[in-house]
Amino acid sequence: MAPVIEVQGLVNRFGRQVVHDGLDLAIRSGEVFCIVGGSGSGKSVLLRTMLGLQRPSAGSVRIEGREVVRQSAQALIAVKRRYGVMFQRGALFSSLTVAQNVELPIREHFAVTRELARELALLRIRMVGLGVEAASKYPAELSGGMTKRVALARALALDPVILFLDEPTSGLDPISAAAFDELVLELQRGLGLTVVMITHDLDTIFRVSNRVGVIVDGRMITGTLEEIVDSAHPWIRQYFHGERGRASRGEATSDG
């Protein structure tokens, strides 16, 4: 089966700094793929390139077979319909209520009635585990965990098949982070999503990932979680076998 997202020979340069140097990546339908890498290794740049928000120096990105790089805004709309994005800090519109934030993409793209848009928004808000009483709140009135959930609800507004998450659990306490991971898995199964997640959180990686991609030296090393954990690459060894890594692995296995 053809990969849902295929990145080939991606090069990103800023001045003399080479961030990506021939990066390849293939993400399969229905999997939860975690992207890992050190600070400044180019995770966010890779995400923005895949979303078509940033033009790479070279290389190609295809989403469901459609080229993303160097396309007109018009051509990209069809691709953008297929994915939802949750940005790291939520990026909720602070002048709109929670329900209005979630309704916005629906009403922007489709001429549905006001009532249906509101119903669909409330359904999304419920899907991410929030009560209807959250709907009329403003983003400034939300806790960190709620903000992330609303951002997720908005990402799901147009029934995407691919969900991009940038550091979804950063800034959450471990319990909220675990609950959020559970939510992502539940939605991924319930809706048959392909999930691409950038994360620093080892607990999250062990809980949700089917496969992992590590950005090292401008390229991506991809494999199942076991393969990556057993990798001989020094950075990866350090990452997974440091103290934090051992703790998370222990927890994941003792959970069963």
Added chain:
Amino acid sequence: MPFELRDEGGRQRIVLRGRWTVVEAPALEPRLRAAPLPAARELMLEASGLEALDITGAWLLRDLERRLRESGAIVAWAPGRPAPLDFIDRTMTGSRPPPPDEEPLSLITGTLHGVGRATVLAREGALDALGFVGIVTAGFGRALTSLKRLRLPSVVRHVYETGLTAVPIVALIAFLIAVIVAYIGAQQLRKFGGEIFVVDLVTVSVLRELGVLLTAIIVAGRSGSAFAAEIGAMKLNEEVDALRAMGMDPVEVLVVPRILGLVLALPALTVVADAMGLAGGALLSWYLIDIPFNQYVERVQGSISEFTFWVGIIKAPVFAVLIATVGTLRGMQVRTSSRELGRLTTVAVVQSIFLVILADALFAVLFMELDI
């Protein structure tokens, strides 16, 4: 049609067709609502003919199912109920109905509400402003006691940003306004043969009023808005909270240097504006009424008293305090949203221009009483 009815001996079968996704929802919704519900007691829904079904489509389908049940029919699915419907069911279980929308107010209560709210807000705004002036005064008191708290590098930066970078625009506008005044003056005074008084007109109006007033208005537009926007963005980004948390006083770090910087910059800019205004007057006097430069200078000296220049320049620091205080206050009032930031930046500019003109009017009365 998104579905089709088939009779099968007493039982009716609804065969669903086509795509039921968010893309089709705007077309599906009215058609489903308008479709007549079948009257049969037993209904069989068949979903195997669906080409696509997402959560939005499932929501509409679930709604159809509910309406059929409510009409008294027994609804069954063949071969099975689509999974997204079950997913929605699980999502909706244990859920309370959404809170009702607020009742719209009647005309009279609505108006009363509006008046009451405006009164409370006006009172809060006035108290806020008064409190801020107090806090800033206290901040100045502390800043002036120690060189470290004065934050000279910051003051210098604001002198540069509000003063030096504004020189070209202030110079240009002062020059052009002097040209306009001279032009109109020459046109009117020629009727009485008093062209020579053009020089007096330009000199006195530029030095006493126009130089400082124009400069203040330009600076209010440039720097008043910048103060509000900079501080407001810092509030939104929690930078102001971070300062507080580190034991630094935001008034001392953000507000006092801006006020001080502008108090230094605005008089200097006014001198530039005065000079450019007189230069514009000189050029037009020579061009319109053939007064050579040395004669112009003599005439200027004859037209002013020892106070004329100072009457203008003394207002500059006062205007500076007004502009900087309003700008920083509005910035500090930003709390939660980027929309507030835009609104308060606008308010900062409008209010500081208003206050500058009001203060100028008070100065005019004061100087008249003093007979200067």
